[in-house]
Amino acid sequence: MRTELAKLVLPLELPGVEQARATASSALGQLDDYILPRWRSLDAPLLAVVGGSTGAGKSTLVNALMGHPVTRSGAIRPTTRQPILLHHPDDAPWFTSSRVLPTLHRVQGGRVKDNTPASRAGVAPDAGAMTSLVLVADPAVPAGVAILDAPDVDSISDDNRQLAGQLLAAADLWLFVTTANRYADAVPWKLLLDAASRDITVAVILDRVPAGAEQEIAADLQEMLIREGLSGAELFIVPESNLDEMGMLPSDAVAPITSWLDQIGSDAAGRAEIVRRTLNGTVRSLSDRLNSLGLAVQAQQDASRQLEADVHAAFADASTRISKATSDGSLLRGEVLARWQDFVGTGEFFRALENGIGRVRDRIGAFFKGQPPPAVKVEVAIETGLQAVIVDQGARACEDADQRWRADPAGRQLLAMDDLSGVSPDFATEVAAEIRTWQGEVMALIRAEGAAKRSQARWLSFGVNGLGVILMIVVFSFTGGLTGAEVGIAGGTAVVGQKLLEAIFGEDAVRRLAKEAKESLDMRCDGLLERQQQRFLSRLGSAEGASDPLVKHLDELAAQLSDLGARDGQRGRRSRSDEGKRA
Structure with a gap:
């Protein structure tokens, strides 16, 4: 499939062709960034991408999860221009190579000096920020899990939005951050629906929730998640809190999230289940996109x-x-x-x-x-x-x-x-x-x-x-x-x-x-x-x-991918059932 996508060209300006080209590009990127690397190394650490809307507090949340500033936060938008991948030191070999996100140049980052405020933490972005990935080894990250702070999904910058989409497509696990007054926005939900189609494990973090409104807002958001096929998503509430002089949230505000990540890191079987479920869902989703590309190729041919x-x-x-x-x-x-x-x-x-x-x-x-x-x-x-x-x-x-x-x-x-x-x-x-x-x-x-x-x-x-x-x-x-x-x-x-x-x-x-x-x-x-x-x-x-054989071949590949994802998914469900019986 990768061979066909790499040489696929849709040169004629037909209705819907821009969407088809974007689909082909994103499918090829996801194959390179996630599906093929993950298929070749199922035991690699989970990649948890922190994404969300502008000003949702993603970088502040990442700093709080680490217990000290690691990435720059502040009022200037967009704050995160260069993605930062935080990993346990023992997991460094998995990420220093181009195993995942091969199109992004690796930049080795270091621990932020003590007493550095969050407003000056991290690596100052340069002209190549959109094409590089900063790697930071930090013992505060649970072994077996890596955390990636991504740009805003609704950034005013086209490059930022494109990179955010690329990073989320390469994730095993999403930490999706939204706020009490923006949790129903269209852009975040478009991405969450994509997550549902991929059967990806999602944790929705509702940030800056006013005191006394937690139960009402959480109930409404939970209902929306169920309605959109994300009933299995974890939901965490981060109450509105004052930042300290270092620009940090109180540790107890994110304690449930930290505990959840630690649990995932210590559970090898649970990580394997997350990987397999996300991978199978992504393959099935890719099959659907390949079907749509077959129709686009047919239209080009006609x-x-x-x-x-x-x-x-x-x-x-x-x-x-x-x-x-x-x-x-x-x-x-x-x-x-x-x-x-x-x-x-x-x-x-x-x-x-x-x-x-x-x-x-x-x-x-x-x-x-x-x-x-x-x-x-x-x-x-x-x-x-x-x-x-x-x-x-x-x-x-x-x-x-x-x-x-x-x-x-x-x-x-x-x-x-x-x-x-x-x-x-x-x-x-x-x-x-x-x-x-x-x-x-x-x-x-x-x-x-x-x-x-x-x-x-x-x-x-x-x-x-x-x-x-x-x-x-x-x-x-x-x-x-x-x-x-x-x-x-x-x-x-x-x-x-x-x-x-x-x-x-x-x-x-x-x-x-x-x-x-x-x-x-x-x-x-x-x-x-x-x-x-x-x-x-x-x-x-x-x-x-754009010949008849090409259209037929794309259809055949789509059918094979769909069957592959379905069969592997069934095998995974049987495995979970057997584990439950033994337990």
């Missing part, structure tokens, strides 16, 4: 396919229009028609046709025995006319594709400020080069066909290029799409060219040559359009990788 289909449709229309224009006689107009008529002498060949097809061969012979006008002028006219058609249709396809994408939010995001509504600057040059290559191929077809007909060698020696030009004209009128007066002009001259070629090569050969030449032209035109098309499709990038 959107990518639609954008791709829009581009293909625009350029397929252009390909169809080019193919039609190069076979229905449309090109046999203007300059091409004028140069063609100069070349063949339309009147003479019409008379030959009128006098009967039997005399065409004689006329052809006379034509080639003389000095026919150079075919190069017709070739140039064909190149110019054909280039205009292809460039025009390519530009229309680009404009169409650009408009289709701009009508789609994902397409607009891919295009950004770039204008792809026209062809690339070198397109006209590419088209001209491709046309010349095709014309050379047509000449090669004529040459190869003439070589097989030795009796016609004297004609071919006079006009390979001329016969090639005639074949091009035949190709351009292949479907005979002209109407009205055009039939008598362009269409008529094309018929003359076809009859001339048939007289030399035979009807079947001419049909085959025209077919090969037309297919080659269509292929080259499609290749030209394909390069323009790729200007759009290349922007889809990794969205094209």
Whole structure:
């Protein structure tokens, strides 16, 4: 699963994609920060993260649990900018490595000097505070438990909030601090509901409770916890108290919490149960997130396919229009028609046709025995006319594709400020080069066909290029799409060219040559359009990788994770039951 999440990309701006990206990022972070490290070392000390809202008194509470200042507290918000992890000296090897929270750089901290007030305790945050973790070994921490003072979950700083979420996701145990006047706030409850979904062990610490209101507020909060699926959460009340000159709470205000942590530290079986329950719940929660990511990948795939289909449709229309224009006689107009008529002498060949097809061969012979006008002028006219058609249709396809994408939010995001509504600057040059290559191929077809007909060698020696030009004209009128007066002009001259070629090569050969030449032209035109098309499709990038197998694989992984968490959870419950019976 980690491999899939690490390479997962959701590039298209679709509704809900930001949430999906955040889900993928948090899932990957939780795998690295908690699930994989914890799975590899089930016997490592518990990580208890102290989290909560701004000004809830988290740092003050941590200092009180230790019995002396260890982390900075005060009125400035946010107070905790750099997380501090307190552990028993014997547990140091578990945390000095990158076993947990591997993305945070380790900073070795020391005991605060005696008589240092809480307002100056701890390590002063620096520019790298958000990327580092201060480690402090303190005998006051119960062996088997580490306490991490985290930033505010609702901090005004985005970095603080993100780091707080990362630390809570890496916890085995939460000490969630709230106050008597803020225990119903939305942000804390969002995190508490996440804890419920992970089946994590939570201790809710209700701080600064006014004297006489403890029972009423505690009852209301307990009811809320039960209603939201956190009936097993421990609830501790810290009465509103004056701080001493060191900024410390009275020790008896937190005595129940200290006793609870000491009990957890001394109970190896209890710690193992907390670890297994939290780990199984986190794995099941991860399965749910993977299901949602599968849906997000499917949405990316569908959107990518639609954008791709829009581009293909625009350029397929252009390909169809080019193919039609190069076979229905449309090109046999203007300059091409004028140069063609100069070349063949339309009147003479019409008379030959009128006098009967039997005399065409004689006329052809006379034509080639003389000095026919150079075919190069017709070739140039064909190149110019054909280039205009292809460039025009390519530009229309680009404009169409650009408009289709701009009508789609994902397409607009891919295009950004770039204008792809026209062809690339070198397109006209590419088209001209491709046309010349095709014309050379047509000449090669004529040459190869003439070589097989030795009796016609004297004609071919006079006009390979001329016969090639005639074949091009035949190709351009292949479907005979002209109407009205055009039939008598362009269409008529094309018929003359076809009859001339048939007289030399035979009807079947001419049909085959025209077919090969037309297919080659269509292929080259499609290749030209394909390069323009790729200007759009290349922007889809990794969205094209959102394939059906990937979606299926994510679903399969989600199912396996869910089954793993459920089976391990059942095994843990049976183990607890057996222990109860033995007891």
